[in-house]
Amino acid sequence: MPGLPPLIEEDVQLMDSALDELLRKSEATLALVIDKGGPVIHQRGAVGQFDTTTIGALAAGSFCATQAIAERLGETHFASIYQQGAHLSLLFSNIDDNALLIVIFKAELSAGAVKYFAAETARQIVRQFQRAQQRAPGESIDLVGENLLDVSGVFSKNRQN
Amino acid sequence: MAIINQATKELQVKIVYYGPGKGGKTTNLEQVHGNVQGVQEKGKLVSLATSSDRTLFFDFLPIEAMAIKGYKTKFQLYTVPGQVIYNTTRQLVLRGVDGIVFVADSQYDKMALNVESFQNLEDNLKTLKLNFAEIPYVLQYNKRDLPNVAPVEYLDYLLNNREVQVPAFPAVACRCEGVFESLNMITRLLLNKFINEGSRKAT
Numbered sequence: 200m201p202g203l204p205p206l207i208e209e210d211v212q213l214m215d216s217a218l219d220e221l222l223r224k225s226e227a228t229l230a231l232v233i234d235k236g237g238p239v240i241h242q243r244g245a246v247g248q249f250d251t252t253t254i255g256a257l258a259a260g261s262f263c264a265t266q267a268i269a270e271r272l273g274e275t276h277f278a279s280i281y282q283q284g285a286h287l288s289l290l291f292s293n294i295d296d297n298a299l300l301i302v303i304f305k306a307e308l309s310a311g312a313v314k315y316f317a318a319e320t321a322r323q324i325v326r327q328f329q330r331a332q333q334r335a336p337g338e339s340i341d342l343v344g345e346n347l348l349d350v351s352g353v354f355s356k357n358r359q360n
Numbered sequence: 361m362a363i364i365n366q367a368t369k370e371l372q373v374k375i376v377y378y379g380p381g382k383g384g385k386t387t388n389l390e391q392v393h394g395n396v397q398g399v400q401e402k403g404k405l406v407s408l409a410t411s412s413d414r415t416l417f418f419d420f421l422p423i424e425a426m427a428i429k430g431y432k433t434k435f436q437l438y439t440v441p442g443q444v445i446y447n448t449t450r451q452l453v454l455r456g457v458d459g460i461v462f463v464a465d466s467q468y469d470k471m472a473l474n475v476e477s478f479q480n481l482e483d484n485l486k487t488l489k490l491n492f493a494e495i496p497y498v499l500q501y502n503k504r505d506l507p508n509v510a511p512v513e514y515l516d517y518l519l520n521n522r523e524v525q526v527p528a529f530p531a532v533a534c535r536c537e538g539v540f541e542s543l544n545m546i547t548r549l550l551l552n553k554f555i556n557e558g559s560r561k562a563t
Contacts, residue, residue: 202361202456203361203363205364205365205366206363206364206365206366206367207366207367208366208367210367211365211367211368234361234363234456235455235456236361236374236455236456236457237374237420237436237438237456238363238372238374238434238436238456239372240363240365250403250404252403252422252434252436253403253404253406253420253422256406256420256422256436256438257406257420259455260408260417260418260452260453263452263455264417264449264452267448267452297361352544353425353426353433353544353547353548354392354396354398354399354423354425354540354543354544354547355396355397355398355540356395356396356397356536356539356540357395357396357397
């Protein structure tokens with residue numbers, strides 16, 4: 200299972216357009232593409248209203264834990280989780296082996312409609328990730344020439360404590 | 361696997377603190393959260409713990425460090441639950457790991473647990489089809505302030521007995537000793553890995 204390749208402008212533009220379309224059609228509040236390891240890959244919508252970094256980490260854990268339960272029940276097809284809230288609801292949809300689509304939307308909206316539009320968005324993103332894999336499998340960030348002595352203290356400790 | 365976004369100039373890496381139960385993994389994250397300075401942004405420390413304050417799923421601390429070659433570098437620090445029964449959970453947390461800090465308990469009577477946990481780490485990485493040899497890690501010998509600790513050489517013999525030894529740090533995590541040394545070293549090893557991969561690409 201190859202990991203996510205480095206993303207370039209083309210990938211970001213595709214995700215911008217796919218997530219914006221999802222938000223417009225579904226009237227959802229926020230859409231996130233996250234890696235199943237936890238990091239947020241891309242996000243659109245009311246990003247400033249939420250701690251999306253923590254939501255990404257918790258959503259990845261939650262989805263993968265539920266998937267592990269489903270596997271123990273002999274369930275091989277596991278595509279989404281829906282959590283209905285009083286004000287906001289959540290939909291976690293599988294994109295591929297590496298990624299998830301998280302949609303946060305007002306509770307009064309139709310979950311079925313959000314799920315329908317999210318499925319199409321997930322398909323668009325899968326296709327783009329496949330193109331990215333074919334474009335540059337295993338390519339990495341170029342840090343050649345970086346002075347590692349400079350990064351020995353990336354995290355410094357507050358001496359006053 | 362690190363997330364590299366060349367369009368937004370972002371690099372995200374995941375570091376997992378692994379080791380036996382009550383070894384000090386959560387304390388490491390608490391100390392980083394409480395004492396780190398000079399970073400771009402520090403998120404909240406999220407702990408999914410039992411009512412008795414033992415890690416149930418994971419602890420999570422996001423930190424955005426300085427830019428490297430113009431890339432925003434975001435670190436996601438996780439702990440695993442150390443208790444033996446939570447192995448499936450440990451596998452879930454290891455998913456997408458880029459670097460590991462193995463936190464060992466230096467007390468003599470914890471040596472078997474250290475070895476078991478290290479073996480468990482190797483087994484879980486195999487289950488996830490990850491090659492341990494390709495994942496940077498450091499060892500932290502914690503609780504050096506306690507009276508019944510084994511010599512560092514003995515811990516090295518048990519956990520670091522290989523041709524090329526990995527960096528190991530004595531620590532007293534509750535006093536923040538050895539915590540930043542371990543974190544900075546795993547960061548350095550991770551970036552070194554990127555540089556080596558970049559070199560291979562260039563040749």
